[in-house]
Amino acid sequence: MDSAASGKPQAAGLHTLSKGAAVVVALLSGAPVQAHAETLRSALARAYCGNPDLNQSRAAVRVRDEDAPKALAGMRPKANIQASAGPEYANLRFPAGRDQSGQRLFQLEKYTGWPRGTTLNLQQNIFDGNRTENSVKQAESNVFAARATMRLTEQAILQNGATAYMNVLRDTAVMNLRKNNIAVLEQQLKQTQDRFQVGEVTRTDVAQAEASVAQARSEFYAAQAQLKNSIANYHQLIGDDPKSLQPGASVEPLLPTSLNDAIGVALIEHPGVVSALHQVDAAELAVKVAESALMPNLSLNAQVSNQYDSFLGIPGTRQFSAQAAAQLNVPLYQGGAEYASIRQAKEQLGQARLNADLQRDSVRASVVSSFGLLETAKASIISGQAAVKAAETALAGVREEAKVGQRTTLDVLNAQQALLNARVSLVISQRDRVVASYAVLGSIGRLSAQELDLNVTLYDPTIHYEQVKTKWWGTDTPDGR
Known part of the structure; x- marks a missing residue:
């Protein structure tokens, strides 16, 4: 869009719209970053470092790391x-x-x-019938699966963080559009009342203007409530209330150029698929571990x-x-429990393979869906910009025609509402484009702090694993706990 948000913050630290003619916030504009302003990337960096859900997922991987030395204990004295x-x-x-x-x-x-x-x-x-050797390999496969699950959590946090960021921008813009609409309609009401005093319009025209103001106020209060909800979600994900949010940018330059390319990448790199394949490996090794019960x-x-x-x-x-x-x-015969364990492990292996197929289908559907939403949002922005320009022209014409009695007050109010709706729809489309681009990046498995080039120290799960995988004794964790 050509228009941009005013730099004057409200008490909540969010951008307001310029007064006068309603101006739509440019959610995708490349406006310069103000001092101490929050950008989408800086907000995601804070979520990457401090989100409790993501930190809990990292701790779960460290817990799984300890399975490796436990398995190695089988051949130690x-x-x-x-x-x-x-x-x-x-x-x-x-x-x-x-x-x-x-x-x-x-x-x-x-x-x-x-x-x-x-x-x-x-x-x-x-x-020991190769039990320890296969148990160690199984533990490693489970560690790799846990890392992929952690990546899924990281993707969800980054995607939800981007969504929360854009929701605050969207709801701020919508709230300010509706606030400005109240001012415009109040001015329209005053003009209608003045014309009623001189007999140019009827009481019906005044009532229509009053109803429009009341409806505008109701919509403004609803927009306020929606903004408060978005701010609460932002705080939950990012860790702080939003302050001076800058326009968010789409990550389309990081995406594959075609849907088929995106599907190909997702089927190989998506953490859900990677985790499922490692679970298949772990299940295959579990069969071998169970079979070791029959070995001398x-x-x-x-x-x-x-x-x-x-x-x-x-x-x-x-x-x-x-x-x-x-x-x-x-072992000769031990009641048959070992045979049941082997059969059970084989059934679990079959289940793991079916789950891998399910994950591939789910990932493919997610890529197609998110790609479609992105294309829809881009098309909606183009049509929305045209709709805003047309609605502005129509409103100006209706107002001029109303001055000479060719249009009624209701026509002016309807044209004003049409322009407001067009601007709100454009703001929503701008938000949807950014959110959909992050959704596509997540659906192919590349939504990460490294890919987004966030200003953070990347968490490396291999460090803890290397510290503990061959550890013989000691109760302290590598970080001293």
Whole structure:
């Protein structure tokens, strides 16, 4: 559009329209950025850094990272120490020969001791049916799927943030258009009342002008309420109330040139598809993990034990032992649970593959839909600009004709309402174009802080994964918690 918003902010820090003839806010204009003004990119940068939903999603990925060292534990040595101590009372009765009459004699002994001891157990798996190897690969696939899910959340936050930003601009412009409309209609009412006083018009004309003012005020209050709702959504997503918002720009230069190209990119790069494919990989590995229950296991076990007062509770006794042995476990039949687990894992693999197909279909539909909305918004802007110019010309003509009695007051009011509606529709179309461009970028999987070149430090999920994936011990997280 050719017209632009006035730089004078309201108390809420939002742009107002110029007084006089109603001027539409240029939501897509390249107006220079004022000092301390908020741009769409700076608002999205704040959402990227501080949105709780996105930070929660990043934390979920860090949680999933810990599955890798848990899986690696399967082939790492295990050691434990067992210690015991406690009082023991023994009353022993054992044969002591026979007396002269042949009766068996018994000797009684009573002991009070304190048996105590420690045992060190060591175990090292040599072969576990490839369970650990496949579990590690499965954990990695789940980590990659979690990262893709995080990217989905990032896309949703950025897209919703852009929508909230543009909604505030749209609702501010609509509210100011309706406010200016009240001033115009009040002036029209005054002129109608003056003409009624001199007998040029009837009471009907005055009533029509009064009704138009009342309706305009009602629409203004509704626009105010809508703006407050948009500001609340903006605060929720961005983290602060909007202040001096600058016009938003479309991201069409970042989009593929055709719908077919966009679909091709989306089927490869969209995080939903990527996550689903990693889930298929994880499900395939889950089948192998379940099958390892049918494989033999070989481990090396060692035990060192030192016991005191442990032999029948007799004080002063001591027993030291050390043992090392290889243990082979060959499963034959364990009730059938392992077979059920394998069948279950295979069904889950089939489900994961179907989900991947579903994600591809969903992504394709989203690309087609968002592309269509963008084309519609662009066409609506062109027709809307023409409609505004035509409505302005019509209003000017009707007013001139009304001065010479060729038009009624109602004709003037209708022409004024038509111009207002055209300007509101144009503002909505401008907003829709920006929002639709972000929707298309998200539908192909490229809506990211890096692609938008936001002034932020990009979050790298691989850093935490590399810090913990081979960690042997320690309860502190990499950030010190």
